[in-house]
Amino acid sequence: MVKDNKKMQMRRPTSIDIAALAGVSQATVSRALSxxxxxxxxxxxxxxxAAAKLNYTVDINARKLRSKKINTIxxxxxxxxxxxxxxxxxxxxxxxxxxxNYAGEKGVDVLMSLQKQSSxxxxxxxxxRRADGIIFLGYRDFETYLQKIEALRTVGEPxxxxxxxxxxxxxxxxxxxxxxxxxxxxxxxxxLGRKRIVFLGEASERHSEFFERYKxxxxxxxxxxxxxxxxxxxxxxxxxxxxxxxxxxxxxxSITFDAVFAVTDLLAIGAIQSLQKRGLNVxxxxxxxxxxxxxxxxxxxxxxxxxxxxxxxxxxxxxxxxAALIDGEPVEMTRIPTQLVIRESCGG
Amino acid sequence: MVKDNKKMQMRRPTSIDIAALAGVSQATVSRALSxxxxxxxxxxxxxxxAAAKLNYTVDINARKLRSKKINTIxxxxxxxxxxxxxxxxxxxxxxxxxxxNYAGEKGVDVLMSLQKQSSxxxxxxxxxRRADGIIFLGYRDFETYLQKIEALRTVGEPxxxxxxxxxxxxxxxxxxxxxxxxxxxxxxxxxLGRKRIVFLGEASERHSEFFERYKxxxxxxxxxxxxxxxxxxxxxxxxxxxxxxxxxxxxxxSITFDAVFAVTDLLAIGAIQSLQKRGLNVxxxxxxxxxxxxxxxxxxxxxxxxxxxxxxxxxxxxxxxxAALIDGEPVEMTRIPTQLVIRESCGG
DNA sequence: CTGAAAGCGCTTACAG
DNA sequence: CTGAAAGCGCTTACAG
Numbered sequence: 001m002v003k004d005n006k007k008m009q010m011r012r013p014t015s016i017d018i019a020a021l022a023g024v025s026q027a028t029v030s031r032a033l034s035x036x037x038x039x040x041x042x043x044x045x046x047x048x049x050a051a052a053k054l055n056y057t058v059d060i061n062a063r064k065l066r067s068k069k070i071n072t073i074x075x076x077x078x079x080x081x082x083x084x085x086x087x088x089x090x091x092x093x094x095x096x097x098x099x100x101n102y103a104g105e106k107g108v109d110v111l112m113s114l115q116k117q118s119s120x121x122x123x124x125x126x127x128x129r130r131a132d133g134i135i136f137l138g139y140r141d142f143e144t145y146l147q148k149i150e151a152l153r154t155v156g157e158p159x160x161x162x163x164x165x166x167x168x169x170x171x172x173x174x175x176x177x178x179x180x181x182x183x184x185x186x187x188x189x190x191x192l193g194r195k196r197i198v199f200l201g202e203a204s205e206r207h208s209e210f211f212e213r214y215k216x217x218x219x220x221x222x223x224x225x226x227x228x229x230x231x232x233x234x235x236x237x238x239x240x241x242x243x244x245x246x247x248x249x250x251x252x253x254s255i256t257f258d259a260v261f262a263v264t265d266l267l268a269i270g271a272i273q274s275l276q277k278r279g280l281n282v283x284x285x286x287x288x289x290x291x292x293x294x295x296x297x298x299x300x301x302x303x304x305x306x307x308x309x310x311x312x313x314x315x316x317x318x319x320x321x322x323a324a325l326i327d328g329e330p331v332e333m334t335r336i337p338t339q340l341v342i343r344e345s346c347g348g
Numbered sequence: 349m350v351k352d353n354k355k356m357q358m359r360r361p362t363s364i365d366i367a368a369l370a371g372v373s374q375a376t377v378s379r380a381l382s383x384x385x386x387x388x389x390x391x392x393x394x395x396x397x398a399a400a401k402l403n404y405t406v407d408i409n410a411r412k413l414r415s416k417k418i419n420t421i422x423x424x425x426x427x428x429x430x431x432x433x434x435x436x437x438x439x440x441x442x443x444x445x446x447x448x449n450y451a452g453e454k455g456v457d458v459l460m461s462l463q464k465q466s467s468x469x470x471x472x473x474x475x476x477r478r479a480d481g482i483i484f485l486g487y488r489d490f491e492t493y494l495q496k497i498e499a500l501r502t503v504g505e506p507x508x509x510x511x512x513x514x515x516x517x518x519x520x521x522x523x524x525x526x527x528x529x530x531x532x533x534x535x536x537x538x539x540l541g542r543k544r545i546v547f548l549g550e551a552s553e554r555h556s557e558f559f560e561r562y563k564x565x566x567x568x569x570x571x572x573x574x575x576x577x578x579x580x581x582x583x584x585x586x587x588x589x590x591x592x593x594x595x596x597x598x599x600x601x602s603i604t605f606d607a608v609f610a611v612t613d614l615l616a617i618g619a620i621q622s623l624q625k626r627g628l629n630v631x632x633x634x635x636x637x638x639x640x641x642x643x644x645x646x647x648x649x650x651x652x653x654x655x656x657x658x659x660x661x662x663x664x665x666x667x668x669x670x671a672a673l674i675d676g677e678p679v680e681m682t683r684i685p686t687q688l689v690i691r692e693s694c695g696g
Numbered sequence: 697c698t699g700a701a702a703g704c705g706c707t708t709a710c711a712g
Numbered sequence: 713c714t715g716a717a718a719g720c721g722c723t724t725a726c727a728g
Contacts, residue, residue, distance in 0.1 A: 062721035
């Protein structure tokens with residue numbers, strides 16, 4: 001079936017048309033529509049009626065240009081090449097949903113863009129006055145982007161980042177309580193009697209989130225008086241495949257362990273799957289603990305215990321902090337509390 | 349730590365500033381930046397240098413107002429109350445990612461908004477010239493929204509919908525080959541020797557996607573010469589919980605069945621979980637087949653067989669079709685091919 | 697409370 | 713190829 005919609009185009013009505021129909025000046029139409037309280041009741045009614053009759057709505061571009069208020073935030077999500085078909089890390093998807101939700105409630109528009117790792121970078125989302133400010137998502141190895149972002153700073157463009165928290169960098173990083181979350185999770189494993197816990201993830205300064213989780217891992221050991229074995233600290237990328245492969249390597253090398261703490265659920269899911277493939281029982285032989293609380297945690301069998309990142313709160317803090325920066329208000333760096341979620345995969 | 353960014357505000361440079369610095373007219377700056385080929389090499393260079401020096405970028409709002417080209421699409425996602433914490437159905441998340449990806453490649457901006465079921469509806473996303481057109485996602489019971497959308501038609505606003513396909517409605521609905529996908533899947537189950545296949549989902553006209561899948565389910569039976577038992581056609585909402593509950597009811601009522609075809613992976617996952625809870629083996633006792641190919645299909649154990657909806661192609665078709673409508677070009681209604689993905693859950 | 701007027705920062709015929 | 717000029721559709725002091 002072929003359709004043609006050419007003839008449906010017609011001139012959009014402007015505030016001048018409404019003014020004529022309502023019998024007032026164009027300026028009054030504008031007032032009635034942008035600040036209804038500023039005009040008299042009768043005028044307001046006539047203007048509203050006329051607007052409804054002509055299907056009029058204000059041209060948002062003219063308003064933004066003239067008023068200099070954009071009322072829009074840009075969410076820049078970094079492409080996750082590890083995820084293959086789906087260009088976004090599954091953890092960020094619900095966070096995006098929550099941001100859309102909260103921004104919608106506050107009445108601010110959300111411009112969303114996927115930033116290719118290769119590309120020239122959409123730092124001009126703010127520059128070109130598309131948005132008042134930017135939320136960065138998924139820039140896990142954030143240091144790579146630091147110089148690009150420096151450009152934003154010189155222009156005074158407000159932005160916030162979710163994930164890595166770098167207090168020494170003069171801007172706003174919002175993240176979960178990674179150290180505390182990891183600490184609680186690993187302490188739980190130790191309390192269960194686990195002694196040889198694999199740390200699965202990238203514990204380098206480049207990924208400060210994961211490094212913090214590593215610190216929590218270490219602190220739990222110290223407090224429990226258990227000395228972690230260096231050969232159980234596995235450096236690997238954040239994908240299910242890498243998690244699975246890392247565990248298989250440990251098994252191949254006959255390195256014994258009775259628990260896995262993965263810095264990400266993705267990794268933990270991979271770990272469970274290769275453990276099971278090798279005939280090991282989770283949690284009987286090996287307890288597994290993840291981080292994030294992906295939706296899939298309750299799909300896998302046994303259900304994955306994890307440290308929940310509160311995406312709803314994170315969304316609110318991100319949007320509110322950005323709004324404060326935009327308005328030039330003082331802002332505090334915040335840590336979003338995490339929550340230990342015990343399911344079947346860690347036993348006990 | 350408290351920060352104050354008030355003093356960072358300064359006047360944005362305009363094309364006039366660039367003109368002065370480059371020694372050309374403002375009009376020439378505009379040309380150099382919007383159609384570089386239209387100015388001489390030397391001028392272009394001077395303008396670019398000046399722009400770079402002053403960190404200049406064109407004010408997108410002024411450009412949109414003046415040129416009347418918005419170059420933006422709005423993606424309106426309907427809130428999914430069934431999903432609890434996460435306001436968006438998991439199936440749409442990857443589709444959103446793909447739309448962001450493809451739109452980004454085409455250089456069009458994406459405005460994203462979550463539409464509350466209760467709210468007044470953001471039909472004015474196009475009206476107010478925020479966007480050239482709208483992509484609707486997640487309006488499964490689309491008929492509810494039909495009259496609201498009627499308003500778009502009167503204004504000649506282009507839009508497309510993913511999901512339900514309603515040929516009788518004069519606009520553009522883009523969906524997967526639901527009938528064919530379901531047919532192939534159910535034919536596969538029948539070929540495996542399954543005779544009593546549960547249809548899990550809402551096979552009403554209100555949800556045309558699911559009704560189409562029901563037709564495919566029926567056709568497979570007819571062609572195999574198997575008469576479907578009406579008591580195996582279960583009407584239920586699209587959530588994991590509902591799927592689990594429906595299966596438990598069947599079990600409680602001692603209705604026998606050897607396979608489940610669910611109109612959605614969400615439902616299939618719920619089905620597997622309650623089957624296992626009741627001590628049944630999937631796929632030995634009961635084969636299970638879903639629809640969508642959620643990421644979680646390979647997390648559940650046994651991995652879920654399903655009919656894959658091709659979100660990447662869907663994203664492209666949605667964006668391209670909308671672009672054609674915007675340009676007033678003829679457009680065809682398309683069906684996105686599906687693909688049967690056999691995993692462990694259906695045996696054989 | 698309302699109107700007349702200026703102007704936000706661009707693009708695009710129109711001349712040359 | 714370039715410049716002077718008009719104008720996109722609003723908002724907002726400024727008067728009254």
